Amino acid sequence: MSKWRIFTRGLVRDNAVLVLMIGLCPALATSGTVRDGFGMGLAATFVLLFSNLIISLLRKNIPNEVRIPIFILVISTFVTIIDYFMQAFQPDLYRALGVFVPLIVVNCMILGRAEAFASKNSVFDAILDGLGVGLGFTLALTIMGTVREILGNGTFLGIPVFGESFKKSPVIFMVLSPGAFLIIGILKALINKYVRKEIR
Amino acid sequence: MNELFVVSASPHVRGKMNIDLAMRLVIIALVPALSYSVFLFGIRVLIITAISIGASVACEALMQKMLGKKITVTDGSAVLTGLLLAFNLPPAVPLWLPAIGSAFAIIFAKQLFGGLGYNFINPALAGRAFLMASWPLFMTKAWLAPANGTLSGIDGITSATPLSLLKNAANYGDPSIIVRQLNDFDTIKNIFFGNIGGCIGETSALLLLIGGLFLIIIRVVDYRIVVGYLVSVAVLVFVLPTKGTLMFHLFSGGLFLGAFFMATDWVTSPVTHKGRWIFGAGCGILTIIIRIWGGYPEGVSYSILLMNVFTPLIDSLTKERVFGELSKKKGVKK
Amino acid sequence: MTSTRQMIITLCIVALTCAIILSFVYAFTSPRIAETQKNLMLDGLQEVSQAVEFVEIISDTLWRALDSLKKSTGIVFRVFPQGYGGSIPITVGLDRDGRITGVRIASAAEGLKETPGLGAKITEPDFTQQFIGKCAPEVQLKNDGGEIDAITAATISSRAVTAGIRRGIETYAQYLGEGYDKRDVFPAAESFREIIRDTLWYALGESDTIGIVFFGVAQGYLDCIKFVAGVDNEGTITGVEIVYSSETEGIGEAIRDQEFLNTFKEGTAEAITGATVSSKALIDAVQKNLQRFKEYLK
Numbered sequence: 163m164s165k166w167r168i169f170t171r172g173l174v175r176d177n178a179v180l181v182l183m184i185g186l187c188p189a190l191a192t193s194g195t196v197r198d199g200f201g202m203g204l205a206a207t208f209v210l211l212f213s214n215l216i217i218s219l220l221r222k223n224i225p226n227e228v229r230i231p232i233f234i235l236v237i238s239t240f241v242t243i244i245d246y247f248m249q250a251f252q253p254d255l256y257r258a259l260g261v262f263v264p265l266i267v268v269n270c271m272i273l274g275r276a277e278a279f280a281s282k283n284s285v286f287d288a289i290l291d292g293l294g295v296g297l298g299f300t301l302a303l304t305i306m307g308t309v310r311e312i313l314g315n316g317t318f319l320g321i322p323v324f325g326e327s328f329k330k331s332p333v334i335f336m337v338l339s340p341g342a343f344l345i346i347g348i349l350k351a352l353i354n355k356y357v358r359k360e361i362r
Numbered sequence: 363m364n365e366l367f368v369v370s371a372s373p374h375v376r377g378k379m380n381i382d383l384a385m386r387l388v389i390i391a392l393v394p395a396l397s398y399s400v401f402l403f404g405i406r407v408l409i410i411t412a413i414s415i416g417a418s419v420a421c422e423a424l425m426q427k428m429l430g431k432k433i434t435v436t437d438g439s440a441v442l443t444g445l446l447l448a449f450n451l452p453p454a455v456p457l458w459l460p461a462i463g464s465a466f467a468i469i470f471a472k473q474l475f476g477g478l479g480y481n482f483i484n485p486a487l488a489g490r491a492f493l494m495a496s497w498p499l500f501m502t503k504a505w506l507a508p509a510n511g512t513l514s515g516i517d518g519i520t521s522a523t524p525l526s527l528l529k530n531a532a533n534y535g536d537p538s539i540i541v542r543q544l545n546d547f548d549t550i551k552n553i554f555f556g557n558i559g560g561c562i563g564e565t566s567a568l569l570l571l572i573g574g575l576f577l578i579i580i581r582v583v584d585y586r587i588v589v590g591y592l593v594s595v596a597v598l599v600f601v602l603p604t605k606g607t608l609m610f611h612l613f614s615g616g617l618f619l620g621a622f623f624m625a626t627d628w629v630t631s632p633v634t635h636k637g638r639w640i641f642g643a644g645c646g647i648l649t650i651i652i653r654i655w656g657g658y659p660e661g662v663s664y665s666i667l668l669m670n671v672f673t674p675l676i677d678s679l680t681k682e683r684v685f686g687e688l689s690k691k692k693g694v695k696k
Numbered sequence: 697m698t699s700t701r702q703m704i705i706t707l708c709i710v711a712l713t714c715a716i717i718l719s720f721v722y723a724f725t726s727p728r729i730a731e732t733q734k735n736l737m738l739d740g741l742q743e744v745s746q747a748v749e750f751v752e753i754i755s756d757t758l759w760r761a762l763d764s765l766k767k768s769t770g771i772v773f774r775v776f777p778q779g780y781g782g783s784i785p786i787t788v789g790l791d792r793d794g795r796i797t798g799v800r801i802a803s804a805a806e807g808l809k810e811t812p813g814l815g816a817k818i819t820e821p822d823f824t825q826q827f828i829g830k831c832a833p834e835v836q837l838k839n840d841g842g843e844i845d846a847i848t849a850a851t852i853s854s855r856a857v858t859a860g861i862r863r864g865i866e867t868y869a870q871y872l873g874e875g876y877d878k879r880d881v882f883p884a885a886e887s888f889r890e891i892i893r894d895t896l897w898y899a900l901g902e903s904d905t906i907g908i909v910f911f912g913v914a915q916g917y918l919d920c921i922k923f924v925a926g927v928d929n930e931g932t933i934t935g936v937e938i939v940y941s942s943e944t945e946g947i948g949e950a951i952r953d954q955e956f957l958n959t960f961k962e963g964t965a966e967a968i969t970g971a972t973v974s975s976k977a978l979i980d981a982v983q984k985n986l987q988r989f990k991e992y993l994k
Contacts, residue, residue: 190990220710225703232710243721250728253736258805334813335496346471413922503849533839533851587906 168287174357177199179302180349181358185271188262189303190342198320199307201255203300205248205263207293209240210272214292215281221281233276238267246343271299306345310336381478384582384628385438391573392623397455398566402508403453407562411448414460418444421465427474435569437599439478443467446486449563449619453495454504459497463489483670484630487663494663501528505559512557515552516543523559524549525615525657528606545607564616574622584627586635590642591649598650617649620662624674630670637680638674644669644682730908739770743788744798758868759787770797777860780852784818787862788827793938793952794869796835799827799861814852817837817947820892823847823854832865871938872922878909881935882926885909896989907934908992914981917973921951925960925982929994936960936982 176182179189185206190255194200217224224232245263248256256263258275266272275295278287312318314336316329399407426433433490435441444464451460472481494501507513507520514523514685519534528544531537545551552558556566558578564570579581592612599611611617625631625645644667652661705754739752747761759772760980776783785807789797801819802808810816817823826844827835834840835858837851878888878897885899888909907928912975914921926934936957939984950956950971959965960982968975 223706225706228707231707233712235707235714239718242718246721246729249727250732253732257736260805289909331497331499331813333496334498334745336493337812338495340495496813498811498897499849530851 165290169290169294170221170335172291172298173301174298174353176295177298177302177353178295180301180346180353182351183346184274185210185269185299186346188265188269188348189299190308190339192259193303193306193310193342195258195311195315195317196304196307197255198258199303200300201248201252202262203296203303204242205259206266206269206272206299208244209237209266210275210296210299211289211292212240213237213272213276214288215285217252217276217280218283218285218288224281229274229277229281233273233281237272237276241266248295271295276358302349305349306342309345310341314338314341341348370643377683379582380522380542381437381439385442387582388442389445390579391577392449392563394569394573395449395556395563395619396445398569399453399562400604402510402556402565403506404509405564406506407448407453409457410451410453410455410460410562411445414451414464415441415444415465417421417461417464418447418468421468425469426477427478427600430475431477434478436470437478440468440668443472444487446563446624447489449484449623450490450561450616452501452504453506453562454562456498456504457638459493462681465492466492475608478527479629483667484624484627487667487670489625491665491667506556506640506662507559508565508694511552511557514593515549515558516546523615523659524610525653526579528610528614530660531605541605544605545610550607550609550613553610553649560612561619564619567613570618572591574618577622577626583622584631585646586638587626588621591625591646592617592642594643594646595650598647602650602654604650604654611650611653615653615660616655617663620645620649620666624663625666625669630673632673632676632680634677634682637676640676640680641669641673643670700888734907740787740800741789743800744787745770745772746797746894753871758871760871768792771868771871773864773926775864777856777863779810779814779818779856780850781811784808784853784856784860786857786860786864788864790865790872791832792872794865794872795829795831796827796861796865799824799857801857810850810853815847815850817847817850818857819851823857827861832862832869835862835865870922878924878926880937881924882909882928884928884934885926891992895991898992907927907993908989909954910985911939912981912985912987914977916951916977917971919949921974921976921978921981923982925985927986927989927993931962931986931990931993933960933982933986936978938978951978 172178178185178313188202193199194265213233213236217233219234219305241264246264248259248263275291279291283291308318312323315332316322316324316332322329333341337343367369396411397405403450419435423433423435426435444460446459447463447467448455451463467485470492471483471485473480475481483571505513505523512520514520514522514527516527519527519540522530522534524544527540529532531540534540536648554567556568558565574583574588578585578588595611595617596608599606599608604611607616621642625642632638645662648665649661649670652658654665658664697882708833726808726914727969733981733994738750741759741761743760747762748764749762749763750772752759753771757774761769763769763773770789772787772789774785774787775923776785777783785802786946787800789799801824803819804810804812804816808816808819810818823845824846830843837844837855837858839844839846839851840855840858842858844854844858878899879885882888882899884901884906886902888897889900891908896907896910899909901933907926909926910925911922914923922939924939925936928934938952938957950968951974953968956965956968960979960994965979965982966975966977
């Protein structure tokens with residue numbers, strides 16, 4: 163597999179949320195606004211990138227029987243780091259994301275990449291894979307956040323679009339979880355039609 | 363060529379009833395209630411209904427064209443969806459609301475699941491639930507007083523429908539007096555004839571009853587669901603602690619509209635006889651639970667939606683044994 | 697097959713490394729976290745009060761608001777009344793007269809569980825601005841006889857907010873009293889020494905006690921009136937100030953009048969026409985407390 167393919171695969175074709183449908187819980191809960199979705203995406207990308215890097219580095223030294231505890235240790239270390247930094251430098255975002263920052267530890271997308279890819283591949287490949295999957299997650303959450311914030315709140319990044327009267331009575335359905343499912347469904351349909359043509 | 367025999371799978375004997383005819387009959391059965399609603403709330407009702415039906419038909423045609431299917435808007439099912447959605451809206455909603463509701467009902471609840479026959483929930487009710495979640499203000503406050511009475515059915519209180527008055531009596535005065543007034547014969551009479559406020563199509567229990575009985579007699583609607591629904595409501599009103607009397611609970615809100623016209627939707631209700639009894643009873647139980655303990659004053663639409671989701675399960679659990687099939691207990695010894 | 701010893705060693709090494717890294721990260725970020733959290737708290741409090749500094753009285757619940765001269769401008773408190781979907785976190789600022797200086801209701805991101813589009817509208821300025829300048833009896837929905845417009849179709853949430861704020865004022869208004877400047881009623885004193893907690897102080901001159909200052913409560917027309925009074929060693933009143941009162945505007949309010957309060961110093965205080973109940977209650981209460989604390993006068 164080419165290096166470029168390793169990177170791009172996670173972006174759209176094997177997008178965690180939209181195609182594999184994993185990591186859905188944070189995707190539903192934190193994609194209410196663009197800022198939250200993008201922030202959550204970047205936090206997960208950071209954790210994914212570094213956990214892939216470290217696990218790939220250690221892959222020859224990790225005994226098979228205790229690999230899962232070690233993966234979790236590494237992942238939770240990076241989650242705690244991002245948790246502290248976000249609390250210190252992005253308190254508003256931290257407050258909005260709430261419990262979903264510490265919950266990145268149990269995001270199966272990250273443990274899944276550690277188990278399925280990083281523990282079996284070279285460091286450079288693992289970095290590319292982590293970046294690709296993480297940015298794919300970020301992309302999905304940002305698109306969902308954009309649509310949900312514009313339709314459900316009448317704003318984009320907090321700035322009103324479509325005027326004040328729309329902001330007064332927006333499509334509240336979209337900021338609720340059913341709205342997120344609806345967008346995931348539509349995006350999945352588009353990906354199936356235009357990217358994964360072979361499954362038809 | 364006409365002499366060729368058609369070879370097909372069963373059924374081989376067909377009745378006269380088909381989708382086109384059934385849809386038209388249901389629409390005819392709804393016309394009296396609609397006419398009375400126009401009398402009660404004015405010409406606005408007709409405009410809302412027209413917009414709702416127009417949007418519904420337009421979306422159906424558009425989606426079928428985009429998905430490359432045969433355009434079947436003349437079968438009347440889209441018209442019926444639009445009409446039922448309008449029946450579920452308060453009369454004073456802004457005019458864009460029915461259009462958006464119809465679009466959601468047809469596009470997301472019906473066509474994306476495969477069109478008529480494949481939708482797993484009643485499209486009109488899905489549209490209503492979508493509007494309820496998005497614009498709760500319009501959906502719970504845009505009432506109009508009827509031409510010949512008050513919104514609540516009792517004199518002096520003009521800001522609540524009977525069911526929300528029953529639920530929040532304390533907000534409008536002495537609760538015990540209000541509850542007594544609501545269960546008064548005069549009030550029940552108003553509710554039964556429809557001289558009260560409410561959604562466009564739900565006010566007159568009498569006209570809905572006539573339309574519904576007509577459909578049951580000509581076998582478009584199965585009596586099992588209707589009877590199961592109404593009887594379970596009646597039983598629960600006796601058993602559970604509720605402030606309303608039996609008559610009040612049966613005639614108020616959208617119970618008749620839901621029981622006769624929406625729970626009985628062919629696509630989203632079970633096909634087995636036993637399953638239809640269970641389905642109707644489930645709707646009744648959920649309706650009363652929501653009315654007594656839920657956050658909303660009325661629970662008909664959500665209870666039908668919830669039971670729609672259970673329909674496949676009910677069907678598979680109540681499947682009739684095929685002739686000759688052995689029961690599971692006996693089994694076949696090898 | 698790996699040996700058990702190797703597994704244990706690897707796990708220990710990884711865990712230890714992680715712990716060391718985290719301890720460094722913690723040491724680096726924790727001062728900053730403490731600071732941002734303090735700022736967040738301060739921002740939240742300043743949204744409802746003009747004060748520049750807040751002294752915590754009850755942890756996370758009640759603060760005394762101080763201006764730049766460290767003089768009390770009132771209090772800020774938090775209440776969590778039960779709304780439609782859950783408890784509603786509300787921060788309320790009060791000035792020294794018990795009038796609301798600001799109301800802030802947490803948004804959905806901060807834990808509000810009211811229905812979006814209905815109950816959640818209580819966070820909007822259109823609703824919260826109404827409270828500014830009101831005192832306890834006015835904080836009720838118009839339906840219930842108060843002056844607050846409910847959010848359409850969200851009476852339960854609106855009523856929860858008004859009831860919560862009113863109860864909060866009733867509970868915490870007593871703390872308004874501790875924020876007054878005792879020098880207002882005893883200008884001659886250099887400093888004060890507390891004898892009975894929150895109630896009685898010696899007024900200290902350059903070397904000796906020159907009188908007392910006491911805090912008292914009178915039962916007014918609507919609500920209790922809280923006041924502070926100073927008395928010198930001769931038994932002469934040096935001043936009386938109203939600390940808290942929510943008496944009827946325009947009538948009972950007259951007891952706040954400086955002219956009336958000054959009559960205490962001359963010993964000629966009489967009930968005010970039109971505010972007889974309030975003013976008489978105040979005069980009686982000042983006298984009663986004076987009798988009670990007389991023994992402390994030298």
